[in-house]
Amino acid sequence: MNHPKELQPSLTRSVGMNTDPMPTSLYTDPAQFETERERVFRRSWLMVGRIERIPKAGDFFVKELAIFKTSLIVARSEDGRVRAFHNVCAHRANIVEHRACGNAKRFVCRYHSWGYNNAGDLAHVPDEAGFLGLDKKKCGLTQVTVEVWDGWIFINMAQAPEVSLQEFLGPMADAMAGIEYPNPDHPIVLRGEFNANWKVVAENFSEAYHIASIHPKTLGPLYTGQANPFSRPLSANLYGAHRSLSLWLNPTAAPFAKSKFAQWLFSAGHSITGTRQEGQVNTITEHRGVNPTKNEHWSSDVNWFFPNWHMQISANQFWTHEFWPISSTKTMWEARFYNRKATRVRERLQLEHFTSHITDTMLEDFGNIESMQAGMESGAKPFVHFNESEILCRHGLEQVAKWSAAETAKDALA
Ligand code: FES
Ligand SMILES: [Fe+2]
Incomplete structure (x- = not known):
């Protein structure tokens, strides 16, 4: 040629x-x-979306991660921070958010209505008195490590990332x-x-x-x-x-x-x-x-x-x-x-x-x-x-x- x-x-x-x-x-x-x-995949930083998808406090989207048998809620909290959580309820582990995206002050599990704020903390439990010794502080949505680089949102699915996003x-x-x-x-x-x-x-x-x-x-x-x-x-x-x-x-x-x-x-x-x-x-x-x-x-x-x-x-x-x-x-x-x-x-x-x-x-x-x-x-x-x-x-x-x-x-x- x-x-x-x-x-x-x-x-x-x-x-x-x-x-x-x-x-x-x-x-x-x-x-x-x-x-x-x-x-x-567990060791890498994985890009899940651009920040323009969640410009305002409460904006969120759900990311399916079939390889890890989970889905994540990626949300901008009231304090402006981008956070990611497993989309799984602390009560009896139902899926919490069924919408693909939206804006929410609360993520409410539809099964028994446990409610989480958009920073992932457990905020509301119906008939709380009926749980003996429930520590609400330990029952937030499970956090996943998240970092933003140049407008790209990355998550890391390791227990603790082996390398920083910058190193990666x-x-x-x-x-x-x-x-x-x-x-x-x-x-x-x-x-x-x-x-x-x-x-x-x-x-x-x-x-x-x-x-x-x-x-x-x-x-x-x-x-x-x-x-x-x-x-x-x-x-x-x-x-x-x-x-x-x-x-x-x-x-x-x-x-x-x-x-x-x-x-x-x-x-x-x-x-x-x-x-x-x-x-x-x-x-x-x-x-x-x-x-x-x-x-x-x-x-x-x-x-x-x-x-x-x-x-x-x-x-x-x-x-x-x-x-x-x-x-x-x-x-x-x-x-x-x-x-x-x-x-x-x-x-x-x-x-x-x-x-x-x-x-x-x-x-x-x-x-x-x-x-x-x-x-x-x-x-x-x-x-x-x-x-x-x-x-x-x-x-x-x-x-x-x-x-x-x-x-x-x-x-x-x-
Ligand atoms: S499983 Fe979520 S409120 Fe019961
Ligand atoms: Fe092609």
């Missing part, structure tokens, strides 16, 4: 990674999944801190359950190698072209357990050349995948961690925070993917695409177009995610092979293997 000069001839080697095939059992072995629960994020935080996220309170949310291991789902959104093959009409016109037919990345960076790559944009792409309506629709600055338009200035592109080589043919970045979420970013929007394991072969996926709020009809139409376009793209992905797991389960192929463009998948898998083998989180981060 004739590489454009800007593309690395061997990205994998340039960042010091090996190029060997990787074992398929990492995706299929139930014992590996048990190890990942304890050594990857390490060089990724150094690279990404201070990004001004546009429209952080206005996401389109897509959600679905897959019959596939969480890593298979995560990997789908981590490589552009498949664009030419399964997205020729949706993403292909922008992300592939004569100069880069297989969507090779512009650059990649490994940040401790985390990783990032920058994708190329076809500078000659004219996806709407044939449609007068589409030209009108997109002439006001909102492009099909949020990519930059000519002459457009946006402060995101100035940030040191975004398009770090400042390549003029840049389309977007994939930032994969270990273990299970992506923050992807283009010149005028950002979006996230979360990959929540349910079992070794089931995953809950949730994507949030943050768009500007429509203030006129044309912007409303742009938003609708974006939603249908991105949904079409996702549908092209979905069948392959499940059929890949099915193929892996057959045992016919003990190894998988990663292309240069799949460098994030390789690093993700290597890190899972490293954390699975490490006695401590500190060892895993070393």
